[in-house]
Each structure stands twice: as C-alpha cells, then as structure tokens.
Amino acid sequence: MNNLFTEFGPDLSSAALSVLLITGYHLFLRLKLRRDPVYTIQAVNAVARSAWVENIMTTGGKDILAVQTLRNAIMGPTFLASTAVLLIIGTLTLSGQGERLSATWHVLNLFGARHPELWLTKVILLIVDFFVAFFSFTLAIRLFIHVGFMINVPLAMNHKAISPEHVAMHLNRAGTYHSIGMRAYYLSVPLVFWLFGPHFLLISTAVLVAVLYHVDRAPRVLADDYR
Secondary structure (H helix, E strand, O other), X not given: OHHHHHHHHHHHHHHHHHXXXXXXXXXXXXXXXXXXXXXXXXXXXXXXXXXXXXXXXXXXXXXXXXXXXXXXXXXXXXXXXXXXXXXXXXXXXXXXXXXXXXXXXXXHOOOOOOOHHHHHHHHHHXXXXXXXXXXXXXXXXXXXXXXXXXXXXXXXXXXXXXXXXXXXHHHHHHHHHHHHHHHHHHHHHHHHHHOOOHHHHXXXXXXXXXXXXXXXXXXXXXXXXXX
C-alpha cells in the first residue's frame, strides 16, 4: 500500500487538489450570486434572455428577428459539438498509440508515475470530458430549436405552457447547457497537461481558475446598476 502511494501519490494528490480548486471556485461563485444576483456574466445573460423573450412575445412584428437570433445562437453550439466529436476521435486515436508515445509524453514528467495504465486512465478522463461537452452542446441545440417554435406562438392563445416565463425558462436552460459545454472545454486544458505530469495539472488548474474568475465576473457597472 505504501509503495502504491509512493508511486501514484503525486498524481493522486495533484488530481485531488485540482478538484478542490475547481469545486471551491464554483462554490465561491454560488455564494457570491446569493449576495449579488448578477455577479457573473452567466447571470446577466440569463436576465437578458428573459427580457428578450418577453419583448419578442409581447411586441408584434419581431418574428423574423426571433428566428434569426435563435439561428445565430444554434450555430455556435453546432460548431462546438462537431469539434467535440473530432476531439473524441483524435483522443481515441491517441489512446491506441500510447505505448509508442508514452516515452515522449513523459519527458517532462519529473514526479509522476509512468505506468501505461495510469496514462490510459488520463486519456479516458479526457474522452469523458469531451463527451460531456458534446452532449451539453447537443442539448443546447435541442432547446434552442424548441424555443424557435414556442416564441412565435401568439399570446392571444393564452397557453399556460407557452407563456413568456416558460419560454424564457427553456431558453435559459439552453444557455446553461451551453455554459456546461464550455466548462468541459476549459477543463480539458488541465487534463491535457496532466498527460505531461502531475505538476503541470496543478499549475494549469490554478491558471484556469484565475482565467475563469476574470471571464465569469460581470462588469461592475452592470452589477451596481442592477442593485
């Protein structure tokens, strides 16, 4: 048992610390959102989407605008889902060449284990991450398409399931899935660096958290005006 920990300890410790960093960062965002509802750009986008749906459905003559906007929204996750498939295929190809490439990948591995099984486990985690991205983007596309039908239903029909509130809820769910897909893409960076060694995993995770903190924060002017 001690030999296993000595051999795999650096990789396990770096992975655990990286998970704690990512989890702690998202808990920090959740606490901030309780005090400031528009602390993150995702929260601001959710408010904007709800207001947009209400404006489209209560103001006549904007059917074409709604369709064009949703079409543009679908193009992004469509491209990203297709890219995720290519990345999955490329990673699967990489996994089949692990024995030949392991020596090259481990040139900079100063502390971690060099077992092929561990390297293959890292590749599998990377593939799972890309699958999460793929399914998240496809679910976002699905909801964007549904919203395209619902948003043009006249309010005069007085359908409870197609009220502006319900349509906005579907649209915001699509936005949430899109954000999850992007998060999966971001997390793939530390997973790729983990292939080179556990210290690269920890460093790249810390850099990623710093970048996410800068990207996720909403402009302070918007937050102050909202309050």
